Amino acid sequence: MAEVDKQALLQFLLRMGDNTLILGHRVSEWCGHSPVLEEDIALANTALDLIGQTQLWLGYAAEVQGEGKTADDIAFLRDAWDFRNVLLVEMPNGDFGQTLMRQFLFDAWHSIMLGRLMKSSDKTVAEIAEKASKEVAYHLERSADTVVGLGDGTEESHSRMQAALDYLWPYVGEMFESDDVDDAMAAAGISVDPASLREDYDALVCKILSDATLTIPESRFAHKGGRTGYMHTEHLGHLLATMQWLPRAYPGCQW
Amino acid sequence: MYAQLVKTAGTGVKSQEEMTDQEREFQDKIDRDIKIEPKDWMPDDYRATLIRQIGQHAHSEIVGQLPEGNWITRAPTLERKAILLAKVQDEAGHGLYLYCAAETLGVTRDEITEMLLDGRMKYSSIFNYPTLNWADIGAVGWLVDGAAIMNQVPLQRTSYGPYSRAMIRICKEESFHQRQGYDAIRKMAEGSPEQKKMAQDALNRLWFPSLMMFGPSDKDSVHSAQSMAWKIKINTNDELRQKFVDQTVPQIEFLGLDLPDPGIKWNEERGHYDYTDPDWSEFFNVIKGNGPCNVDRLAARNKAWDDGEWVRDGLLEHARKKAARKHAAE
Ligand SMILES: [Fe+2]
Ligand SMILES: [Fe+2]
Numbered sequence: 001m002a003e004v005d006k007q008a009l010l011q012f013l014l015r016m017g018d019n020t021l022i023l024g025h026r027v028s029e030w031c032g033h034s035p036v037l038e039e040d041i042a043l044a045n046t047a048l049d050l051i052g053q054t055q056l057w058l059g060y061a062a063e064v065q066g067e068g069k070t071a072d073d074i075a076f077l078r079d080a081w082d083f084r085n086v087l088l089v090e091m092p093n094g095d096f097g098q099t100l101m102r103q104f105l106f107d108a109w110h111s112i113m114l115g116r117l118m119k120s121s122d123k124t125v126a127e128i129a130e131k132a133s134k135e136v137a138y139h140l141e142r143s144a145d146t147v148v149g150l151g152d153g154t155e156e157s158h159s160r161m162q163a164a165l166d167y168l169w170p171y172v173g174e175m176f177e178s179d180d181v182d183d184a185m186a187a188a189g190i191s192v193d194p195a196s197l198r199e200d201y202d203a204l205v206c207k208i209l210s211d212a213t214l215t216i217p218e219s220r221f222a223h224k225g226g227r228t229g230y231m232h233t234e235h236l237g238h239l240l241a242t243m244q245w246l247p248r249a250y251p252g253c254q255w
Numbered sequence: 256m257y258a259q260l261v262k263t264a265g266t267g268v269k270s271q272e273e274m275t276d277q278e279r280e281f282q283d284k285i286d287r288d289i290k291i292e293p294k295d296w297m298p299d300d301y302r303a304t305l306i307r308q309i310g311q312h313a314h315s316e317i318v319g320q321l322p323e324g325n326w327i328t329r330a331p332t333l334e335r336k337a338i339l340l341a342k343v344q345d346e347a348g349h350g351l352y353l354y355c356a357a358e359t360l361g362v363t364r365d366e367i368t369e370m371l372l373d374g375r376m377k378y379s380s381i382f383n384y385p386t387l388n389w390a391d392i393g394a395v396g397w398l399v400d401g402a403a404i405m406n407q408v409p410l411q412r413t414s415y416g417p418y419s420r421a422m423i424r425i426c427k428e429e430s431f432h433q434r435q436g437y438d439a440i441r442k443m444a445e446g447s448p449e450q451k452k453m454a455q456d457a458l459n460r461l462w463f464p465s466l467m468m469f470g471p472s473d474k475d476s477v478h479s480a481q482s483m484a485w486k487i488k489i490n491t492n493d494e495l496r497q498k499f500v501d502q503t504v505p506q507i508e509f510l511g512l513d514l515p516d517p518g519i520k521w522n523e524e525r526g527h528y529d530y531t532d533p534d535w536s537e538f539f540n541v542i543k544g545n546g547p548c549n550v551d552r553l554a555a556r557n558k559a560w561d562d563g564e565w566v567r568d569g570l571l572e573h574a575r576k577k578a579a580r581k582h583a584a585e
Contacts, residue, residue: 021333028327028336031343032320033555035563037351040320044344051337058333072332096566149573150566157569246331246389253447255331255389 008184017057018085024050101164104143121189151212173222257315263478264300290416313353383546390453396436409489462515
């Protein structure tokens, strides 16, 4: 593989793996604190799937990087500017409604993206996508059902879900941004141009949000800077301070 | 043990002559190891005691998520994080099985949850201790799940069918937790000097609280005698505690850690390890609410419940609307 392709592939893998790493971490913050026992179990399930996917994406990233690092080195020893996740997944949990809205907005993109990646020209990418897509289909079913249930529930649950959607919507657009990395990945048949997912995404999200009796904000304004690493939110640093503390405080240890 | 100081209802074991025909028939079934099922007749005191015991056990699983959950976001590797998250999720599942078992006795999950939240029902004293370093996660699996298993393995044979079946499912997972916990603390004990220090610190802090899990000696208690006659308690607290010490001391030695109690010594005559009895005044203080984490644990459960109210109400209202729409369409 040509050097430029290798760099682009690495960036692409980090984007996939950092999304699942950071969202998995956020979801795991709920453990033991959910509104109902069944939800606690379901959220832990989602987090576990995402952590498992992270091991695959970042494990492959480490291999492509070729510096003898592991998925753990990549997860625990990079600083915020090297993270390539979209801003949406690093947004704080907020209330349960905000967590589920964030999950739904991401799951919808994730499921469509993985569907495309299953046809990747890179065998490893295709295999990871195949495994992950089964899990994500279930995440999407759950998060969509919950968004509908709470959107079309009581007056209070409706207004909380609308507030969550208003808060998170400006972070949706970044998932459909394209740059040189995406062009190189699309040209190599490894991935697709993210912009090409938008139509399917809008159809899916409009349907669910209208079942939820929620109104999609008119503005298409999109915050960005996560997937390029140019400008993350202030939230990411705190998440990393917690997540990375042990291996950084005691370097070189086996755990 | 996840159910401690469960007050047995009634006045103690009745003789055959004192029993009614129904009671005699009931006790006879238990003596012949025939399971009691939800629809069968049972003495009110048996039912009341089981609700307390299973409820307390369920609450322990749920509150028990908190000390370990404390480290999920700080787990040092992706694999350790996945193992810990899966373990804490299992505990929530155990809570769920046990609440279901309790519901077969005529209480609802919400009713006994309210009793946990306002302090009328207890959970195991062990979960009122903090987890302060990463080795605590290993130590909890090894010692706390280990102590729980001591009690739960015999309870697989308990007389109440739904409780027995819940125990059978739970025990499989608990022994897995214990092995994983031991593996985690072993990594620490074999690691850097700092890691070894963490392992020793965890063992020293959690040793006596783990021994307290079995509860104070009950060999002379009339209430325990009744629970044992009903086969909802199988061994005395002292028997289980000794068994736990005998199993654990060689493991501590294998890890190369210092014994957490200078009183631990092999007693050739008894064929058991001697050990120092825990400080029971500390135990009763924890039970009274004065443990290091009682207030925080209960506050965390109350916050989860209160913050979740709008979610539960919202989902319920949606289900109602959906059913009404379906009804209107028919
Ligand atoms: Fe358990
Ligand atoms: Fe356990």
